[in-house]
Amino acid sequence: xxxxxxxxxxxxxxxxxxxxxxxxxxGHPGGSLSAADLFTYLYFEELxxxxxxxxxxxxxxxxxxxxxxxxxxxxxxAYRGFFPVEDLKTLRHVGSYLQGHPDxxxxxxxxxxxxxxxxxxxxxxxxxxxxxxxxxxxRVYAMCGDGEIQEGQIWEAAMFAGHRRLxxxxxxxxxxxxxxxxxxxxxxxxxxMDEKFRAFQFHTITIDGHNFEEIDAAFKEAKQTKGMxxxxxxxxxxxxxxxxxxxxxxxxxxxxxxxxxxxxxxxLKKAGEALCQ
Amino acid sequence: xxxxxxxxxxxxxxxxxxYGSTLAELGREDQNVxxxxxDLAAATKTCVFAKEFPDRHxxxxxAEANMAGIAAGLAASGKTPFMSSFAMFASGRAYExxxxxxxxxxxxxxIGASHAGISVGEDGATHQCNEDIALMRSLPGMAILNPSDxxxxxxxxxxxxxxxxxxxxxxxxxxxxxxxxxxxxxxxFGKGVTLREGKDITIFxxxxxxxxxxxxxxxxAEDGIDAELINMHTIKPLDEALxxxxxxxxxxxxxxxxxxxxxxxxxxxxxxxxxxxxxxxTRIGMHDIFGESGPALELLHKYGLDAEGIYKKIKxxxxxx
Numbered sequence: 001x002x003x004x005x006x007x008x009x010x011x012x013x014x015x016x017x018x019x020x021x022x023x024x025x026x027g028h029p030g031g032s033l034s035a036a037d038l039f040t041y042l043y044f045e046e047l048x049x050x051x052x053x054x055x056x057x058x059x060x061x062x063x064x065x066x067x068x069x070x071x072x073x074x075x076x077x078a079y080r081g082f083f084p085v086e087d088l089k090t091l092r093h094v095g096s097y098l099q100g101h102p103d104x105x106x107x108x109x110x111x112x113x114x115x116x117x118x119x120x121x122x123x124x125x126x127x128x129x130x131x132x133x134x135x136x137x138x139r140v141y142a143m144c145g146d147g148e149i150q151e152g153q154i155w156e157a158a159m160f161a162g163h164r165r166l167x168x169x170x171x172x173x174x175x176x177x178x179x180x181x182x183x184x185x186x187x188x189x190x191x192x193m194d195e196k197f198r199a200f201q202f203h204t205i206t207i208d209g210h211n212f213e214e215i216d217a218a219f220k221e222a223k224q225t226k227g228m229x230x231x232x233x234x235x236x237x238x239x240x241x242x243x244x245x246x247x248x249x250x251x252x253x254x255x256x257x258x259x260x261x262x263x264x265x266x267x268l269k270k271a272g273e274a275l276c277q
Numbered sequence: 278x279x280x281x282x283x284x285x286x287x288x289x290x291x292x293x294x295x296y297g298s299t300l301a302e303l304g305r306e307d308q309n310v311x312x313x314x315x316d317l318a319a320a321t322k323t324c325v326f327a328k329e330f331p332d333r334h335x336x337x338x339x340a341e342a343n344m345a346g347i348a349a350g351l352a353a354s355g356k357t358p359f360m361s362s363f364a365m366f367a368s369g370r371a372y373e374x375x376x377x378x379x380x381x382x383x384x385x386x387x388i389g390a391s392h393a394g395i396s397v398g399e400d401g402a403t404h405q406c407n408e409d410i411a412l413m414r415s416l417p418g419m420a421i422l423n424p425s426d427x428x429x430x431x432x433x434x435x436x437x438x439x440x441x442x443x444x445x446x447x448x449x450x451x452x453x454x455x456x457x458x459x460x461x462x463x464x465x466f467g468k469g470v471t472l473r474e475g476k477d478i479t480i481f482x483x484x485x486x487x488x489x490x491x492x493x494x495x496x497x498a499e500d501g502i503d504a505e506l507i508n509m510h511t512i513k514p515l516d517e518a519l520x521x522x523x524x525x526x527x528x529x530x531x532x533x534x535x536x537x538x539x540x541x542x543x544x545x546x547x548x549x550x551x552x553x554x555x556x557x558x559t560r561i562g563m564h565d566i567f568g569e570s571g572p573a574l575e576l577l578h579k580y581g582l583d584a585e586g587i588y589k590k591i592k593x594x595x596x597x598x
Binding site for chain 2: 111112123125159160163
């Protein structure tokens with residue numbers, strides 16, 4: 001997919017996010033939208049996956065350690081063909097397989113159940129270790145939040161991954177600078193993030209997480225990095241693509257009301273149309 | 278089955294030994310068996326596996342939460358991981374990781390928890406986990422095995438391996454009498470073992486308390502109290518049919534465990550009986566208290582979990598009925 005196609009797909013993913021959260025009347029738009037370009041790149045360019053065979057043994061694995069941004073993952077999976085896009089509207093409804101946080105038991109394409117922050121990266125490390133033990137070529141990707149890395153378990157996992165030189169592991173930090181209670185540096189600063197990961201024996205790459213050329217270059221560099229895992233610090237904007245949600249902590253975890261929903265969808269539609277001209 | 282020999286002459290082996298030796302056997306039989314530890318390999322006995330299969334023994338360092346997550350990732354990739362630590366840290370430190378990363382997705386992770394209960398001894402209360410069964414029992418889909426001697430420990434590890442889904446196995450530090458060395462010994466997952474048939478009372482015991490309850494029941498017999506003794510090596514799923522049948526037969530129930538009376542075997546038996554066959558139950562165990570430092574046998578005596586303590590508690594309870 002070329003950059004223009006990726007940008008168009010990212011708009012669809014954003015529409016899916018806003019639509020599903022509006023339908024659920026609950027959810028986390030801010031961190032789903034900030035990572036929308038990353039989700040799009042992963043599922044339409046990077047990951048070796050097959051929607052017709054979600055359990056394919058040789059597939060790349062993706063673990064959404066920041067599980068509350070499931071709407072972004074679900075939208076990418078749906079547009080990639082893992083399940084009907086129409087089902088996104090069942091998010092968080094009683095009886096739906098689209099749980100508030102990803103459930104690997106029932107969502108095609110979800111490789112790990114996550115939601116309790118700090119835990120997903122350890123599971124991703126276990127998957128990367130399994131690949132090494134079995135001498136398999138598949139790669140493992142985990143996405144963490146910049147608030148999530150306040151969890152100590154993240155650094156237990158990072159220490160282990162660096163110690164074991166798991167170069168088949170890529171950690172993506174969605175650095176949108178906001179968590180529920182405010183700016184990450186005000187709540188409990190995780191900075192410097194890149195130096196921390198380097199101290200844990202990671203190769204680090206810092207990019208604009210909304211720039212597909214930079215995203216593409218970073219994942220290619222990660223693939224070429226041997227002997228150590230890679231951490232990609234993706235600088236993003238929380239709520240990206242919906243003007244009133246951008247860089248606003250209050251949109252971390254609430255659904256748009258009807259009028260807000262229509263404004264948001266109109267904005268995304270116009271931005272999408274602009275890409276087609 | 279009557280226990281008619283002198284139990285004092287039996288060899289003593291800690292159940293964690295059976296965990297270690299059986300892991301090594303499973304390692305030879307199945308390439309997918311991997312063992313995780315958190316810097317306690319010598320104590321949990323996973324060192325036996327590590328020596329033979331260094332590439333499949335994953336020492337996670339002192340990081341139990343991460344170990345649980347790595348075990349989940351390994352299980353999701355087709356491995357059969359046995360994660361090992363002391364009961365305190367396996368069930369306590371890593372509780373939420375076990376809940377959300379292992380039990381919720383129903384991953385095939387086996388948790389080998391050694392050094393359970395007050396028989397840890399000298400290390401004291403911080404290391405004496407009397408709450409692990411309660412924690413693990415509350416998790417949907419989690420099976421719990423608590424073997425009574427080394428022979429049962431070996432059988433329990435094999436049963437856990439054969440079972441598809443998460444299993445918590447509880448082992449001890451203390452060397453305890455090996456009494457299950459009978460030719461007809463058979464471990465059935467989820468089934469209690471009637472060691473002694475009786476008509477007056479039923480004693481449901483688990484773990485190292487089983488052998489103590491054997492002594493106690495023999496002493497009770499001398500007083501004319503005919504106790505039925507049942508070894509509950511599987512705490513979950515509980516053998517409810519056997520609990521109800523024996524309670525119906527004797528009409529008076531005692532539970533004995535090296536664990537808090539809150540949430541353990543005693544609670545499980547009470548829950549079953551209160552719903553299906555209301556029966557008076559006396560729970561013998563740790564009564565909402567922490568342990569303390571001291572030699573294991575002295576602690577078991579102080580807290581009334583040896584044969585004499587069990588015997589006395591049953592006598593006192595029956596006198597006040």
